[in-house]
Every structure is written in structure tokens, then in C-alpha cells.
Amino acid sequence: MQSIVCIGDSLTQGNYSYDWVKNLSKKMPFMEFINMGKNGETAKVMKTRLKKDVIDLNPDYVVVLIGANDLIGATNETAGKMYVDMFKDILVRPPCQEDYQNEMLQIVQILDLKLPKHTKVLILSPPPIGEGGPSSNEWKLGLEFSYICRNCVRTASQRVQFMDLFSDVQWDMIKMIDGNYKPLNLSLTKMSFSYMLSYILDWNNISWINNYKYTTDGIHFSKHFGEVIEDIVKQWVETYLGDDCVIQNDSVLNF
Template sequence: MKIACIGDSLTEGKPGVSFFNMLKRKYPDIKFVNLGKGGETVKSLHTRLSKNKLDQDYDLAFLWIGVNDIYSKLLKVQAQPITRNSEEFREIYEQVLELVSQSSKEVVAVSPAVIGENINSSNRGLLNLSMIIKEISKEHKNITFIDLHQAFTEQLETLHTSDYLSTGLGRLVKDVFFYRNPKRVDRLAAERGLHLTIDGVHLNSRGANIVVEKYSRIIEGLQPNN
């Protein structure tokens, strides 16, 4: 089986804990391809996939994109273009989904998870994007939807959460270079009062495990002996 994981820094695996590496260790006989790129928005991903065609032999592709269409508005530097509104996000997302669908037998559309571990206006924006992705997924037979936004918020509703959210580029760069070991990531997350992320967006071990659990259900459902 050959599986593509397509998305932004959350898929790329830095900063924070890489769910992708966890999947590779869990399923050593499956070929995983990491197509995550830091800072990616739905617009920039569309440009990348249009210029660099995907392999045509994927059995499964996970498409996890959208958080930077909200998160980058909070950053001091916007490296990639973002969609202007919900209508444009829907239009570009559908085009991205079509490109991915041409390259994989099965596609999983994954909603953005969280921006900050408190329920705030940014997370309400992510909820809107999640609803759009869910609606689009229902319109296609070979598309499965994973609602990571709901999975993360349900966990956080039972916890005392911190307001910490990293919005400085310098801080993000430091986290990338100095916090690569999962134990160090988890220690920093705890110091910041965070439960599922290292900085309000990128994953710590607990957050990465949620992603692995959701992805694993899909993977195991497609394996020949299931």
C-alpha cells in the first residue's frame, strides 16, 4: 500500500511531534510519502500540486490543509497567499481535492484542528472551514471526512486550557530548531499550559496520537486482511 500525506507544517512534522513518523513506525510495511510543507495554505497548495504533479499510484491520500488560511492572519509575516472568504476557500479546496483524487484511489479530507487551545474567534473560523470541507466531501463518492477540529475540541472541553498561542515568526523558528525530540516538545507544551499542541497549533505527543488514531482507522479499513 502507498499512502500520501498532503498538507502543511502539521503534516511535514515541524515544529512539534510528527504524527507522520509515528505512522511509519506503526505500519512498517506501508510506503508513506510526506507531502507536507510549512506555511502552506489552500491557495499555495493548489499552486504546488498544479506545478508538481502527484504520483498516480497512491492507494490512499490524506489531505490536511486549511489552518494557515486562518492562522497566518495572526502572524506578523504572511508567507503564502490566503483565501479572501469562505466562497473562495470552497472553490480552491475543490480544485485541490480534484488534483488529489486524480492520483489516489481513496482520499481522506481532514479538517483543520485548532488555533489556540481555548475556544476563540480563530477556532470559530476553523469550524466554518471544517463545515465547508465536510460538505464538499459528501459530494464525492471516494472521499472520506475526518473531523479533527471536533476531535481536538472535545478533548479540550474537559481540560483547563491555556491562552498561549505563538504568533511570532522568531518563536516558531526556535521551536523548529530546538524542540525536535518528543520529550522536549511535551515538556515545553506543559510549561506553556498546553495539552495537545506545543504552541497552540503544532502537535505535541498527545495531539499527534489523536491524528494517528484517526488516520489508523482509515488505513486498517483498507488493508487486504480487513
């Protein structure tokens, strides 16, 4: 059985949002899905566990989705200090665009150099954070982060690919939010409340209760949101599985 490691932050771990990794494992039972998402991590923090949580597992596929906390910390001073306190042995200053660029380049280079030659790697740009719309600081920086991910992949071999999750989600959000933008309000209380509700309600209902159109709390995946990344990853893997799989689009970018 082939294996796929999905590594990232809470958007991958899936206990504060729709668990796209778990749902993909149900749709593709012939593959072993290994969820290596860790809540709260930035790119620099995640980089420290690449060997143990990815390379040493000798996977056939790797999906990397990291940057949401870098973006939050770079646009919110209080959150930035919080991340330094959370990871004081690793972070010497709050997240910023420059550090994200440096860390993503190193992550791509490490995976390309250290993984077995048969392993395929997909780098996803982090999705828009918040429902503030294109004029919000979070969305503006999110676009820059997407460019960073794309450019880092261009330095790697052909087996490392990039998908612009930011743009796919952005246009989907614009249609669904329909102009009803709202500023990002970070609330750990609301996140914890949503987590408890998830035992009795689905994530779309939780999104409605929290008065969000697309996310559950301004950051995390509702079912609709999560299915966007789910479809992207599924279609990417299917491009390598032979003629028995149906390829629904050709949006994967090769460099």
C-alpha cells in the same frame, strides 16, 4: 508495498511539532509513507503542487490536512499579510473563508478526477487553532472550515472520505485545558525555539515549557495532540487492508 501520501502544511511536515507521519510509518512498516507537508502553506499554495507531489506518485492512499494557515491568516491581519509576502506569486490577497471554500472544492475535485481509480482519499478538517476555547475567533472559524471540508467531500465520489478532526480535537482540548483558555499569540521566535528544543526534549515537555496545555506553541502538535490524528489515519487505512487489521472504531464518514 502500498504507498500513502500525506500532504498539507507544517502540521503534516512535522519538524515544528510531533511527526505523526513518521510515527505512523513505524507502526505500519508494511506501507510506504511519503510526507509532502510544507511549512506555511495555505490551501491555494498547496493546490499548485498536487500533480507533482501527489498525482504523479500514483499512491494507494492520500491524506489531506490543510487549512491551519488559512485560518490564521483570516483571523490575524498581520499574519494574513505575511502569507501574501511569503507566496506573492500565488496569493493575491490574505487568506479568507471564501477563498478556503473555493480552494478546497478544487482540491477535492482535482484529486477525485486525476488520481488512479484505486486510490483512496481522506480529507481532514483542520484542528482548532490556539487554546482560546469555543468563544475564540479561531475556534469559531475552525468550525466553519470543518463544514466546508465536509461539504466539499459530498461533491466527490465514494472513494473520497471526510473525517472531522476539528471536532475530535476540540472535545479533547476542552477536557485537557479545563477552562484555562488563553488567546492565541503568534510567535515565530517561540516556534523556532521549540524546534531547537525538539533535539533534546519530547514535544510534551516543550508544550509544558511554553506554558501550553495541548499544543507546543498555540498551533503545533504535542505528542498527545499528534496521536489523535495518528489514530484516525491508521484506523482509516485499516478499513481497506482486510481482516488482518483490527478496526478500533467506525467513525469514518462515507458520502
